Amino acid sequence: MKISEMSKRSGCSIQAIRYYEKEGLITAPARTEGNFRLYGSEEIERLSFINNCRALDLSLSEIKHLLELQSLPSTPCETVNVMIDDHLNVIETRLADLQKLQSSLRKLRPRCNSKRSIDQCGILEALSPNSNHSVSDG
């Protein structure tokens, strides 16, 4: 199978597949005489695995680590579990930050209605320093 079929079957874009190869997440496949990449059906699994991990926003370096672990089947898997815990923490921190942002924006928005001029815009006023309606205020 050539790269475009592999792309469809694994869910990874063609460029992503080539990129993963360059980054060492998958090994370079055989080539046709014309230098086209040629994959066997085994490789679908690995690329699909990568794709699943990306869907959880695991970084390529984390995924690489997981792939390395998979080649050591009898190792204890605690590293994996810890990685997911850590990753979840990162996501939750990001989530908390975004929620603060959302809250700030929701407070900011009603400072202005649609019928003012720029120099009377309550939003711009709140964004300006020396304002007692600061963005970061409770």
Next chain:
Amino acid sequence: MKISEMSKRSGCSIQAIRYYEKEGLITAPARTEGNFRLYGSEEIERLSFINNCRALDLSLSEIKHLLELQSLPSTPCETVNVMIDDHLNVIETRLADLQKLQSSLRKLRPRCNSKRSIDQCGILEALSPNSNHSVSDG
């Protein structure tokens, strides 16, 4: 005042200030004989404004637009209000995506406890294709 004091007063890093100048968000200031940037106290306002906008995660291009509008004081401000609405929508979309991620990760995590080997890791199994415990399931 030289750049490091401006940095402290505005909350922008020195590199960020130079970057904003290069990107045209602030105009190039006067220079000393020795070629050091020299700012007056007026410029604090503009940089603080930029900093406040960045705290809301507005992009530099959005901020640039806001700064341009500020030089047209009698224009209607609806553009500003719409920008905040749009930006809030972007943030809320991102938030919803992150919440899905969080939920997936929270479901994934308890598939494995600490005492298994890699080839029996419930997390790795769920991340693998052909698994009936897929990451994207319910």
Next chain:
DNA sequence: TTAAACTCTATAGTAACTATAGAGTCAAGT
């Protein structure tokens, strides 16, 4: 006068790709 602290420009790096250019390959139809 020399050392510390500051500033300058220019450049590389960040993450994970996407998009593009320019060239070659392959299969089908005429």
Next chain:
DNA sequence: ACTTGACTCTATAGTTACTATAGAGTTTAA
């Protein structure tokens, strides 16, 4: 045999908003 279209190749630039660094010059204080 020839051409067309679809596919693939490599290499490179672009994305965002900076941070970090190198190597050089400036300023200030001891």
